[in-house]
Amino acid sequence: MPGAxxxxxxxxxxxxxxxxxxxxxxxxxxxxxxxxxxxxxxADAVGTVGSADCGDMLRMWVKFKEEGGRKVIDRATFxxxxxxxxxAVASVATEMLAGKTVAEAQAMSGEELAAPLGALPPVxxxxxxxxxxxxxxxxxxxxxxxxxxxxxxxxxxxxxxAGQSSERKVKIVIDKDGVN
Amino acid sequence: MDAATAIxxxxxxxxxxVQFPGAQRALFRKYHIGGCSSCGFSPxxxxxxxxARNENLNVDEVTEHIVTSREAxxxxxxEPRELADRIASGEPVYLLDVRTRExxxxxxxxxxxxxxxxxxxxxLSDGSKTNLFVVYDHTGARSLDAAAYFQGHAFENVKSLxxxxxAWSAEVDSNLPRYHVEQHE
Numbered sequence: 260m261p262g263a264x265x266x267x268x269x270x271x272x273x274x275x276x277x278x279x280x281x282x283x284x285x286x287x288x289x290x291x292x293x294x295x296x297x298x299x300x301x302a303d304a305v306g307t308v309g310s311a312d313c314g315d316m317l318r319m320w321v322k323f324k325e326e327g328g329r330k331v332i333d334r335a336t337f338x339x340x341x342x343x344x345x346x347a348v349a350s351v352a353t354e355m356l357a358g359k360t361v362a363e364a365q366a367m368s369g370e371e372l373a374a375p376l377g378a379l380p381p382v383x384x385x386x387x388x389x390x391x392x393x394x395x396x397x398x399x400x401x402x403x404x405x406x407x408x409x410x411x412x413x414x415x416x417x418x419x420x421a422g423q424s425s426e427r428k429v430k431i432v433i434d435k436d437g438v439n
Numbered sequence: 440m441d442a443a444t445a446i447x448x449x450x451x452x453x454x455x456x457v458q459f460p461g462a463q464r465a466l467f468r469k470y471h472i473g474g475c476s477s478c479g480f481s482p483x484x485x486x487x488x489x490x491a492r493n494e495n496l497n498v499d500e501v502t503e504h505i506v507t508s509r510e511a512x513x514x515x516x517x518e519p520r521e522l523a524d525r526i527a528s529g530e531p532v533y534l535l536d537v538r539t540r541e542x543x544x545x546x547x548x549x550x551x552x553x554x555x556x557x558x559x560x561x562x563l564s565d566g567s568k569t570n571l572f573v574v575y576d577h578t579g580a581r582s583l584d585a586a587a588y589f590q591g592h593a594f595e596n597v598k599s600l601x602x603x604x605x606a607w608s609a610e611v612d613s614n615l616p617r618y619h620v621e622q623h624e
Contacts, residue, residue, distance in 0.1 A: 290560070290561075290564055290565075293557075293560065296556065296557065296560065297556055338556075339560075343564045346560060346564065414463075414473055414474060414479045415463060415464065415467055415473060415474045415584045415585070415587055415588040415591070416474055416588060418581045418584035418585060418588075419537060419554065419559075419581075419584065419585040419588050420554075420556075421537075421581060422536075422537050422538045422539045422540075422542075422554060422576070422581075423539075423540075423554065423555065423556070429539050429541040429542070429620055429621070429622055430541070430620070430621040430622075431541050431542055431545040431546070431618050431620060432618060432619050432620070432621055433545070433546075433616045433617075433618045434616065434617045434618055434619060
């Protein structure tokens with residue numbers, strides 16, 4: 260991951276206040292219609308960055324395939340919480356990753372991953388770093404590892420998502436007399 | 440505090456949640472612990488252990504917070520009648536339904552939105568942090584956890600509908616049928 264100095268150099272002169280309208284429009288469009296959003300059940304690799312503060316977390320799933328004798332990224336998906344720019348960067352970055360080898364993907368900087376959006380202001384650099392970090396985490400070490408369950412205890416997010424589980428078939432029975 | 444000392448610091452998280460069902464919400468609201476798998480804990484961990492690996496939180500302070508959290512749970516609930524009155528008054532209210540799609544399609548509150556991953560991203564990025572935001576489920580248990588999750592993400596005015604849509608049918612709108620769920624593997 261580039262040092263802070265490099266990031267400052269890349270994004271020098273751009274502040275949140277003068278974040279141009281084009282950039283805001285592109286971020287807005289990516290957030291409204293994010294590509295590759297969501298957990299990939301059959302992923303070959305998963306990477307997570309972020310602190311225990313969930314608002315800062317970004318997780319990326321990667322699936323590989325063989326193409327012309329080379330192992331390339333078939334597709335990548337992501338999940339993140341809270342930050343519009345991280346969603347936008349992850350959305351455009353996962354689009355670009357398809358077809359790249361691990362080495363090619365690892366060589367991509369946060370700036371390159373965010374390039375379709377344009378230069379980001381310093382206050383948003385962290386968002387591109389999150390995406391770069393999650394990608395590197397997914398591509399490093401054992402590519403065959405599966406998403407691991409970090410905790411077996413129920414979580415609030417798990418409770419929030421419980422209604423979306425498709426494992427059970429649910430039948431709704433209307434009570435005739437209004438009494439359960 | 441006497442009540443706080445009633446919790447053994449070496450209690451496992453599983454036992455703690457049995458004794459204090461609201462403990463997980465309390466931990467997430469204040470310390471951002473237990474919200475998702477990144478900040479979660481295992482049922483076998485002790486409270487002391489969880490505190491130690493979360494920046495060495497003071498166990499006494501944490502236990503006192505858990506004990507007093509019942510009040511916070513109560514404050515996070517909204518009565519069906521109050522919600523109906525506030526909607527009728529024209530106040531902007533966002534209604535989030537966290538039940539299954541099958542339940543949502545069978546019976547729902549007018550104007551409510553069914554929870555999806557995509558919708559969650561939208562809410563976290565663009566949702567009003569100050570307007571009334573009410574989460575509901577069938578009977579008001581899981582929605583309390585869901586509301587606490589959003590509260591931990593700075594939604595100031597998030598509430599859980601006390602008694603869920605079932606209480607709404609019983610107390611506000613008898614035209615909305617009550618139901619029960621049968622599950623098949």
